[in-house]
Amino acid sequence: MLEQIGVDSIAALFAEIPAELRVDGTSSLEPGTGRNPRSEGVPPSIVSGEAMSEMAMLRWMGERAEQDAGLACFAGAGCYDHHVPAAVWDIAGRGEFMTAYTPYQAEASQGTLQLVFEYQTMMCALTAMDASNASVYDGASGLAEAILMAVRKVARKSRSRRVLVAETLHPHYRDAARNIVANQGVEIETLPMAEGRCDLQRLPDDGAFAAVVLQQPNFFGMLEDADRLTDWAKGQGAAVIGVVNPLTLSVLKPPGQWGESGADIACGDGQPLGAPMSSGGPSFGFICAKAALTRQLPGRIIGQTEDASGRIGYSLTLQAREQHIRRGKATSNICTNQGLLVTAAAVHMALMGAKGLAAAASASRANTLRLVERLTALEGVQPLFPGPFFHECALALPKPVPKVLDALLDRGILGGVSLAKHFPELGNALLVCATEKRSADEIDTYGQALENILR
């Protein structure tokens, strides 16, 4: 090949790089000092920089994976240990899906395109919305995109850049959304809570908000009065953004039907639809909207069309919203999204059907009820709020939560999520969740363990 090119070494191919910038390989990046740039805190095998065979790499990483494994998971808080049918990743992992690129060449990408079209349809069915995009990064960053949509469009009249966010929203969602939208001068304000739900007594009525953000079930697993909140918000001229768990929508009222006219945007994290927990990522964020907001959606959208002989096909559409066409005027800078997780989600929903999703959601609630019953039978353990909760529940413990969690770890139990950092005012508060995967034995073991720890 070098001969055809007409050079005599690979090094010659890099001749245009100014000599003073050249380094001689990643292996000698701190020339002169003799110091290995990867030293402190890194295992020797990595410091050395020797290539590992696939086998050696899998052993090394396998040891680390093993180190953290084997806990019975009672943590939720936005990431759930649901069963994923074996077929889901057998299909999503097929090279044709996994190693394809973004379907810019539609004719060579009908597999992905039709699948995402079907996914969009399913998400619209779950949320009772008119349009869905093909995913954003995750639920939290997706909320930022939803807020920007609302600010751009719905609030054109009011010109308000203020957004009211329920205090009962996942605090990480609030943080991420704020961190993103603040750069565009959007201000996030808080709708206060009472007893773990939005405080209906303290709803502002000055009509100054571009959008109101509700989560259902909320961060504490509680069910908000979504109808009333929606009607109130719309009465104020604000757009309503519902942050929802798509699995629970198999049994809960969809945002599109909240109140008189429904929320304007539904968004959330798709993790409960076929994605393993995987330390929180990759999963995917979804955004669905009422028709009026379709053109405000960020990211890719698939539409149905035809070829010259009338055969139905699918292609990326409304690309004029996107960065590769509209550059600085795009609805978002998103490019790479979370396509493969959407693939898994579509297969997951097709396999589970409405019936399977409802069964998983109901079983998760049943298990959480059983867990709460078991734990609150212990002295000093109580539900923090009167309810109703869906499949997560905040509990008050008689001891500091981090210590309890630590002691539970010793017994192989991930006992939930401490609320100490984000809600110190709630005292020794622990958020628990038992999905359909938790067995009666595991729930019992948890009860027993906690009993011993609190004793």
Add this chain to the structure above:
Amino acid sequence: MLEQIGVDSIAALFAEIPAELRVDGTSSLEPGTGRNPRSEGVPPSIVSGEAMSEMAMLRWMGERAEQDAGLACFAGAGCYDHHVPAAVWDIAGRGEFMTAYTPYQAEASQGTLQLVFEYQTMMCALTAMDASNASVYDGASGLAEAILMAVRKVARKSRSRRVLVAETLHPHYRDAARNIVANQGVEIETLPMAEGRCDLQRLPDDGAFAAVVLQQPNFFGMLEDADRLTDWAKGQGAAVIGVVNPLTLSVLKPPGQWGESGADIACGDGQPLGAPMSSGGPSFGFICAKAALTRQLPGRIIGQTEDASGRIGYSLTLQAREQHIRRGKATSNICTNQGLLVTAAAVHMALMGAKGLAAAASASRANTLRLVERLTALEGVQPLFPGPFFHECALALPKPVPKVLDALLDRGILGGVSLAKHFPELGNALLVCATEKRSADEIDTYGQALENILR
């Protein structure tokens, strides 16, 4: 559907089954007695006969799988813990390979057919033989088929039904082969061993055998003098059957080149080529033969051919050897074979190449050398035989082996295979193997553990 058929219940479809034979479902198989036929020794979840969801089934089986897991494996004896590249089963597990049937409809099965054709080529390259079939069940039953081939063809002149089998052959192979061929009046006799190898001093010379069976490396991991044994056997008019480990053929002399004119048949188990240990199955048996024996091969064989427009294609060939055509006159009764494992093996060989296989074989030998060195440094532990061994080694221990193995289990080590049952005359003998997957740490841990146990 019932309406179209013209009956009013599914039960009506079974009307031709005589009433007195009918049972009413597997659920009431012991009518009258009220006894549940699955009671003793079966877990309650199985006794109940309730359908499990996929999730519940995976939990149940997962608990059982977990129960036996996590040992560092130093056992070989015909089944080896080699690394399988991740791509192997990602490909072999594709629905197109995994859920296809036997390629009887060639035009709709070119994927499987070409792959097996490539596999046959690779096996011929490894063994230095002219033809390979598309697999038999496993190495042991394959040996029986090889013996029958030899008896049918090679020994036509001598009409002998006596077969001489090296004492150093895997005893399970000898047993299985005998159990199978004895029904056709074939007699298995033993070529005795000395110091763990065929005793060259005690080779019979009465020319009465239809075939001689050698294993290389043999059951004890030792290298036989295959050249000399082959020449001697052929001098006696016997066919030579080499039982070989295909991985070691990456570095060892192939049976087709043993002695002056090579063995006549090479067979063995394909497990080291991409199959996980999986309790010994499924793996696959391979049989390769010199051209003169091609038509004696049992099972399926793929050949290259063409369609009407000259395009190359592949199809099952020489089917007149097979049971579905020749019925009672077939070369074997085999029908279903071990196709998927052959798929994995072909991908495995393509990925590893000669270089990768040789690396795995050499690393296994290096690790076994290291292990033997470590263990024989302990007092009373010695190699049982002077060598040369390849990647397994028989050791003499100063204590009864089963007890030692038991104590090793307590330390998470599967320490090898006891030879007590099949070779009681060898005393406290243990067969060990350390594949390329065993780390230096694991080998050291084994040494340490054995030191403590023997102390």
Add this chain to the structure above:
Amino acid sequence: MSTIFDLSQAGRNAAAQCAGPDGAALAGLPEAALRTRPPELPEVSELQAVRHYTNLSAKNFSIDGQFYPLGSCTMKYNPRGAHRAASLPGFLGRHPLAPERASQGFMECLFALQEILKEVTGMAAVSLTPMAGAQGEFAGVAMIRAYHRARGDLERREILTPDAAHGTNPATAVMCGYTVREVAVDGNGDVDLDALKAAVGPQTAGLMMTNPSTCGVFERQAVQIAQVVHDAGGLLYYDGANLNAILGKVRPADMGFDVLHLNLHKTFATPHGGGGPGAGPVGVGERLLPHLPVPLVARDGGGYRWLTEDDIPGTIGRLSAFAGNAGILLRALAYALMLGRAGMDRVSDFAVLNATYLATRLKAAGFDLAYPNRAATHEFILTLAAQAKAHGVSAMDFAKRLLDFGVHAPTTYFPLLVPECFLIEPTETECREELDRFVDAMVAIAEEAERDPEHLRTAPHSLPVGRLDDVKAARDLKLRWMPG
């Protein structure tokens, strides 16, 4: 398409798979034991291997892609969950010779499967070790042989089979050292009882039979047949390949069978893998208990242990290096657990419903059933003799043309006694829409046979290759790739 050898370039490799010590590890081995030149395996990158085999796979029909109404072969959907279960690292990583103490989880699974299979067949005991149906047959017939021998009854040299029997039946009998005598099947697919009576005698070791038979009908005289053979001192072998037709409806033991095999890869769940693997457990009645092949799992106190030659001295012994196709057995157990008892009964319900529906619709569409007076079971036979006569198109032509419709062809020319036959088994996992599509394709092809028979005779037209020349394959034998 290129072969992997065409892609090969000297010196190329998948580096991440080639780590290991250099030749030093081989020092000390006798020169004569070593290879002089490395084997000529392909030299390709990991990408090349993955791409080559991915693209090859696309040239296959498979259940995941197509309807596959292959009679006798039971090409149904096998739940991915069963595959997942058998692929659990704890199962895949178990060494076959691990001590019992470190094998209790695995052995509990095998024991549970033994019990479930006993229950569905009504047999007294089950050994899981045979690695496919044919090896199950071998084990069964070898047990019959061992039984007669143990009784000193050495003159029984013959095994009977219906002439419609699957090829493995006679082949097995021969492998077990028997001669085969075939018994005719009558015009309704039942065994000719008079012919059977004439055939039995003191030379009869036993009879092998499938029920529903390979004619796709239920052998109604099963009990009488058993009587005749038993009276002659022979034993009855049940070929369980078609058990999915009668699960929960009738048990082979109740029909008088002494021994049977099950094709777990048909009735239970195992994808066929392009030819295998399968598993063919054998079940026996009391008489053959002493001869079961080893190993088996027994319950022992609080745990499980292996039964070997020491426990069953009359055993026909082991038939494989270890304990059979363990991974397939685990799939079957997973499948049984997901079905539960009630689900097991539904297997035969739906298998027979689907076949009967298809037979009804095809008949209504003008096709000839081979046994029009009989009820379909899980499968049924169509004869295309009329089409062959009228238009000069064979069942093979029909079969090849079906491939163009994206449907795998049914089993053709088996059983041989029905001319131009299609043995059709839709299985219980296909839905009605798929069956209707098949009828539509058959009707379209039948019309085409009138209009343009040559188009059938040269089919398929839309697959990677056209009709392949089998004669050439056998005449100009090319069994491996050669350079140039």
Add this chain to the structure above:
Amino acid sequence: MSTIFDLSQAGRNAAAQCAGPDGAALAGLPEAALRTRPPELPEVSELQAVRHYTNLSAKNFSIDGQFYPLGSCTMKYNPRGAHRAASLPGFLGRHPLAPERASQGFMECLFALQEILKEVTGMAAVSLTPMAGAQGEFAGVAMIRAYHRARGDLERREILTPDAAHGTNPATAVMCGYTVREVAVDGNGDVDLDALKAAVGPQTAGLMMTNPSTCGVFERQAVQIAQVVHDAGGLLYYDGANLNAILGKVRPADMGFDVLHLNLHKTFATPHGGGGPGAGPVGVGERLLPHLPVPLVARDGGGYRWLTEDDIPGTIGRLSAFAGNAGILLRALAYALMLGRAGMDRVSDFAVLNATYLATRLKAAGFDLAYPNRAATHEFILTLAAQAKAHGVSAMDFAKRLLDFGVHAPTTYFPLLVPECFLIEPTETECREELDRFVDAMVAIAEEAERDPEHLRTAPHSLPVGRLDDVKAARDLKLRWMPG
């Protein structure tokens, strides 16, 4: 092909996936919170779902099946081993909020990756949390903003980009509240330094730039550009999408960049998944250390701990619910481990060798390079303007026709400043034979363009659909399936 909704039949389901308690679990919930009708999801059997999506998948091009010379997108082979590593049950099963004590294995992996990325870029610190390149850009520009703000420098409202920049660069700047000013690129693909000097000023927050640039050439004035921008008080952003071209050859830090993102899904290993996911870690020099997005992993005594807002008070904060696309980060680490340092250097060797070879051969075959005086990097640009003029065929027509040859089209019409352009990146994992096949296909199409341009204009001809009507898609919006 039918949609999954067309296959749906009321009441059908995959029974093994539908276990669970009945409605009782929902008792006690307020009526108003519940759904009145179940969502209209497909009702299909497990077989139907598996078959449908298997067959759909066959309608995709993919790296596992085809060569994909997509400039800027780096469609290379990603070793299956990396996927396997990230799919280890211990990683997949880890809850993101598991306490540090139960997360040391995972955190060690992240820490190791941080260190490796620091080394290859020369930056002072790396935060792994951004979930794709564009989010990395966002994080980077948000840090630039935070930097200026922290210094009370509030008047910097503008971000500069070359006019050839990727669309995400200007879009990101706007998302961060900046206006964008584009700077021209000269005829050799370098930034016009005079134009840059004219553009910078007290309003300049920073400049975003890729190197090798999107023109497929190495920006030789990188150091001068840095000088100009720094002198004006702005910071330098390096868009690392093309890092695979210079791994081990030059480090962004040495070119003067203050902040960068890496597309792990390009330079490191992640299959593109039909659109994602990816990961876009950011690296910073000393100046931006106080603003890194959280969480990060730090070494602490014998273990690892998370750095959060408490540790980095000036942080731009978290950008996702948890810690980014952990699974993608693990793939990148696995890839880096398998390559080792020397392998990492070979990535750029082979990426550039392959591109240069392809450019050389295409040029020899008569195609026009957009920058004929420049060396190719890991990618290069072809302009088909001559062909367009002579035969009325566009780059799009060429692209669609390539699909018929089983080759994915290169990136077309980007960068926009080159007319009728193909941005071609063969990547380091393709072999020479594949490159040669691409040249053959291009030559064949060029000949066809002369002979039968209409055949190009109506391409593709051999795919599941012909050229699709994008205008109709946008005009008659159908964004979801509707019955009937």
